[in-house]
Amino acid sequence: MENKLKILFAAAECSPFVKVGGLADVAGELPVKLKELGADISVVIPGNKRIVAKTQYITDFPVEMGWRKETCILRQIIDAPVDTYIIDNYQYFDREEVYGHIDDAERFAFFSNAMLQLILRMDSKPDLLHLNDWHTAPIAMLMRENEQKYPVLSETSILYTIHNLEYQGISGKDVFRLFSVNDSAFSVEKTEYYGSFNAMKAGINYADLISTVSKTFSKDILTPEYGYGLDGVLRDRATIIKGVTNGIDINNWNPEADKAIYFNFSRTNPAAKKNNKTRLKKELGLDNISSKDAPLFSVISRLVPNKGIDIMPPAFEAILKNGGQLIILGSGDKHYEGIFTELTRKYPGQVSVNIEFDANKARRIFAGSDFLLMPSKYEPCGISQLIAMRYGTIPIVRRVGGLAETVIDESKYKGQGTGFSFVGYSEEAFKRSINKAMRVYHDKKAWPGLVKRAMNADFSWDKAASEYLCLYKETNEMNDQRKSEGRT
Numbered sequence: 001m002e003n004k005l006k007i008l009f010a011a012a013e014c015s016p017f018v019k020v021g022g023l024a025d026v027a028g029e030l031p032v033k034l035k036e037l038g039a040d041i042s043v044v045i046p047g048n049k050r051i052v053a054k055t056q057y058i059t060d061f062p063v064e065m066g067w068r069k070e071t072c073i074l075r076q077i078i079d080a081p082v083d084t085y086i087i088d089n090y091q092y093f094d095r096e097e098v099y100g101h102i103d104d105a106e107r108f109a110f111f112s113n114a115m116l117q118l119i120l121r122m123d124s125k126p127d128l129l130h131l132n133d134w135h136t137a138p139i140a141m142l143m144r145e146n147e148q149k150y151p152v153l154s155e156t157s158i159l160y161t162i163h164n165l166e167y168q169g170i171s172g173k174d175v176f177r178l179f180s181v182n183d184s185a186f187s188v189e190k191t192e193y194y195g196s197f198n199a200m201k202a203g204i205n206y207a208d209l210i211s212t213v214s215k216t217f218s219k220d221i222l223t224p225e226y227g228y229g230l231d232g233v234l235r236d237r238a239t240i241i242k243g244v245t246n247g248i249d250i251n252n253w254n255p256e257a258d259k260a261i262y263f264n265f266s267r268t269n270p271a272a273k274k275n276n277k278t279r280l281k282k283e284l285g286l287d288n289i290s291s292k293d294a295p296l297f298s299v300i301s302r303l304v305p306n307k308g309i310d311i312m313p314p315a316f317e318a319i320l321k322n323g324g325q326l327i328i329l330g331s332g333d334k335h336y337e338g339i340f341t342e343l344t345r346k347y348p349g350q351v352s353v354n355i356e357f358d359a360n361k362a363r364r365i366f367a368g369s370d371f372l373l374m375p376s377k378y379e380p381c382g383i384s385q386l387i388a389m390r391y392g393t394i395p396i397v398r399r400v401g402g403l404a405e406t407v408i409d410e411s412k413y414k415g416q417g418t419g420f421s422f423v424g425y426s427e428e429a430f431k432r433s434i435n436k437a438m439r440v441y442h443d444k445k446a447w448p449g450l451v452k453r454a455m456n457a458d459f460s461w462d463k464a465a466s467e468y469l470c471l472y473k474e475t476n477e478m479n480d481q482r483k484s485e486g487r488t
Contacts, residue, residue: 137203
């Protein structure tokens with residue numbers, strides 16, 4: 001890049017510093033690749049007690065929150081792969097959990113307001129703001145609603161990426177008033193949603209360009225089934241919605257060098273994967289049962305409705321009755337946590353249920369399992385299936401969102417597949433796909449080829465990062481057009 005593009009990337013979480021889900025992986029990995037390609041990029045995240053990193057104090061400044069003021073403490077993480085800043089405030093962010101607090105809407109309103117003040121204080125303003133999900137979406141509203149007061153803000157273009165449409169940051173009008181913008185912004189054309197303030201709607205309506213984390217998802221969200229009440233709003237902006245399928249950091253997720261797994265292996269020398277399976281079963285108390293070659297299935301996921309937990313129990317029963325073994329790692333819905341835990345009593349030695357999230361244990365499960373189960377009700381992109389294939393673990397997924405793009409169905413394209421997929425969201429469809437997978441597993445000629453193809457699939461960030469650079473250029477062009485037409 002001849003002239004470095006100055007990008008400010010804002011997200012609620014960022015790996016490896018603080019992680020809840022896939023958003024953290026994107027925020028932690030994509031900017032690194034963009035920097036390699038020549039972008040001048042900085043990341044900004046909220047403070048959190050979970051952040052384990054050395055930081056240095058930069059400054060502090062007042063932030064208006066409606067009629068009152070709060071203080072923003074700005075810190076920088078030392079030795080981060082890209083410049084990474086923390087917006088902190090003891091009242092809002094001195095907490096263990098990133099999400100799930102009763103005042104989340106107010107907490108991220110503070111983050112948005114603080115971001116505006118940070119930008120106004122910067123000597124060199126960003127060329128582009130890359131905002132992610134509802135937590136940062138109001139920043140787009142603040143930038144555009146304050147252009148008359150601060151004309152320099154119009155020079156910064158805005159890309160808004162939707163990672164998860166289900167969570168929209170809906171709150172009362174009292175939260176809207178914390179932004180100190182004109183009341184006209186609280187309208188059905190901008191942020192109002194059935195009498196409430198919808199943070200995500202602000203991002204959609206104020207951004208110059210919108211992206212989603214897979215091309216399929218960019219079309220899915222225009223339908224009532226996957227639009228979560230915003231499909232009409234999104235259809236109005238359909239011409240500026242683009243899809244870029246997520247990647248993974250292939251250096252971080254590398255079975256050849258991963259220090260968290262028992263034995264390293266590679267696509268050219270995959271034999272040690274079996275040794276990982278043996279050690280994993282021993283660690284988690286799984287017996288060899290009737291066959292040392294029993295297929296090992298795993299679930300590594302938040303146990304929440306959109307991940308397909310309601311169609312999992314019958315499939316699990318079928319797996320276990322047919323001599324397979326099962327590992328579950330994750331937490332979420334207490335009802336289903338109980339159902340899954342009960343399986344350990346019903347099928348001793350065949351099931352290991354781990355109601356937690358342990359990053360190193362997840363790596364060992366990826367390395368030692370034969371199959372990864374992802375029967376998602378919807379999945380904007382999905383990252384676990386990409387990691388699984390990297391480790392030679394075959395994904396069984398529902399053909400939706402990014403799962404449809406990244407997993408080639410072996411039962412449909414025999415000899416070319418990288419996993420298995422099904423269309424209808426039902427217990428029977430899921431079980432049929434599992435049965436097809438088990439037949440290939442026991443085919444000693446077909447199975448090694450399937451594993452090799454999965455491990456050879458390229459899901460590095462290279463392609464996605466290049467696409468984002470093109471989107472950044474297009475976003476700047478859209479902002480230039482907006483200004484030339486006098487739109488605010």
